[in-house]
Amino acid sequence: MVMAVSFERYGRLYYLDPGPHRPRVGDKVLVPTDDGPEVAECVWAPQYVTEEIGGLPLCDGIATADDLDRDEANRVRRADARVIAKRLIRQHGLPMKVVGIDFVDRRPDVDQLVIVYFSAPHRVDFRELVRDLARGLRARIELRQVGARDEARLQGGIGPCGRDLCCATFLKDFEPVSVRMAKDQDLPLNPLKISGACGRLMCCLKYEHPLYQEFNAKAPSVGTPVETPAGDGVVVGHNVPSDTVVVRLAASGRRCACSRADVCSPRQQYEASSTTTPDAPLPEDLAEVQDAPKTAPTPSPETMAEHPAAEDPAAEDTAAEETTEQRRRRKPRRRRRLHHEDEGDAPQ
Known part of the structure; x- marks a missing residue:
């Protein structure tokens, strides 16, 4: 359970x-x-x-009732510690902002411990502040500096979507978010539109990014001519959540939303599908035969005996003087001449 x-x-x-x-x-x-x-x-x-x-x-x-009384007393102590910490920070003139306070009274190695979480634009020398806090709170003091995202997680708030911040509700770790994710999702690159309460890129940009990557890899890009059930047209936009493509028809000029499968040809769908596999490699014996150099066959003694004209010494001297390209051109004519000689000898 x-x-x-x-x-x-x-x-x-x-x-x-x-x-x-x-x-x-x-x-x-x-x-x-x-x-x-x-x-x-x-x-x-x-x-x-x-x-x-x-x-x-x-x-x-x-x-139990004792646990509830202790929890309520710790809440009051945390509120008092926040007020005292803010007052001392103003007195010392430090660029610090108190984000959260923790009061620990059940740790075996310390009697009372006050942990102050703060944010600052740079490193701060708070040694004198720690001494004044320990004297005012009468407890051991720990100051921990947090970043912008941790500050939003500790304080909480409402995001642009109208819901509680993801980092303050269910997110455990902060995953890296890049501007490339906003580009892939066709979002405006205005920092005010894609930034969260912390001033950084919104964590939710990473939620649907794999879906957009898969859609863009298989769907036709903007400006591609396609065929739709309503006629030929050109792709002018994408709607990834509904898995549709916006097409401007060439005949009427109006726009229509078509399914991605309707505008992709069967060949494109087959090539983009995960079932497409490369051609299987040839066996070793067939690969060796295919890669072996092709050489002209050596004539047998029977063939030389049947064609005595090929053994003429004058012809051999002439062939030695010719180039390789000339010999390649003369081979077909030589075969045809020999063929005619065979046909002439047949009636005899």
């Missing part, structure tokens, strides 16, 4: 093995972490899945 929890409402989902526990949606449960068990909310009740999933952390059980 599998269940899903979230530490914050509308935050990232984490999957657990419920074990013997059966929490309902909305119940508070204990989730094992590197810093000890933490309180999270059950978003998906335990349910059976068709596939075997291994390696999931085991749920530590339902949160």
